[in-house]
Amino acid sequence: MFSAQNSNQNKPLLGEILVKRNVITSQQLKEALELQKKQEGFIGEILVKLGYLQERDIVVALIVQYSLPYIAINKYEIDLNTLKLIPEEVARNLHVIPLDRVGNVLSVVMSNPLNQSLKAQLEQITGCRIATFIATKSEIDEAIARWYKGEKKL
Numbered sequence: 001m002f003s004a005q006n007s008n009q010n011k012p013l014l015g016e017i018l019v020k021r022n023v024i025t026s027q028q029l030k031e032a033l034e035l036q037k038k039q040e041g042f043i044g045e046i047l048v049k050l051g052y053l054q055e056r057d058i059v060v061a062l063i064v065q066y067s068l069p070y071i072a073i074n075k076y077e078i079d080l081n082t083l084k085l086i087p088e089e090v091a092r093n094l095h096v097i098p099l100d101r102v103g104n105v106l107s108v109v110m111s112n113p114l115n116q117s118l119k120a121q122l123e124q125i126t127g128c129r130i131a132t133f134i135a136t137k138s139e140i141d142e143a144i145a146r147w148y149k150g151e152k153k154l
Contacts, residue, residue, distance in 0.1 A: 015043055017061045018053065028052045055136040059111070062134060066114065071133040073097065073109050073143040082106070085126045088148040094118060097143050098126075105129045111137040 012020075015029040024032075024047060032046045039046070044058035063070050076099060085106060086098050096118070099107040106128035110118065113132030122130045135143075 011065050014058070014061050014065060017064055018047070018057065021061070021064075023057050023061070024052045055138060059134055059136050062112075062114075068113055068132075068134045071099065071109055071135055073099075073135045073139050074146075076143075078143075078147050083147055085128070086122070087125075088144070090125060091144050091148065092141075094121075095137050095140050095144075096122065097140055097147065099133065101128065105131050107131045107133060109133045109135045109140055109143070111135065111140060 015024075015033070018024045019026055019029055028047070028050070032043055032050060032052070035050070036043055036046050044061075047053050048055055048058065059070065062068055078097070078099060079101075082098050082101050085101065086096065086108070091097055094110070096108050096110045099109060101107070104127075106122075106126050108122060108130050110132055111134065112118070113134050119130050119132065
């Protein structure tokens with residue numbers, strides 16, 4: 001969920017940002033890094049599982065690290081035709097939701113917009129170029145539940 005594929009070498013590491021912002025301690029980061037060596041997985045997910053921070057803290061750090069655009073998906077009205085571009089099963093499995101489409105560009109919210117293979121997969125599914133926004137996985141999942149099954153029936 002929280003990896004830095006194709007990351008820029010000059011960017012501070014996610015853990016460094018979290019320590020500098022006093023979200024976690026250096027010791028907590030060290031513990032999570034040791035656990036990561038044993039279990040594999042993304043450092044952000046490990047820190048959340050350990051209870052050292054919330055999912056939102058990771059998103060804020062990624063916004064700082066990569067200047068990613070955040071969107072409050074729960075406040076966004078999604079056009080039903082746009083929603084149809086990504087089938088419900090795909091949206092649920094990949095934890096993504098389309099926002100809007102302008103020409104051949106589809107804006108999509110995901111928890112890890114740095115994942116280039118996911119972006120390519122969405123381009124293949126939709127036939128559109130993908131512009132990404134970031135939100136927490138739980139915010140995205142709530143929006144999927146609302147728009148695909150909830151108050152806004154297709």
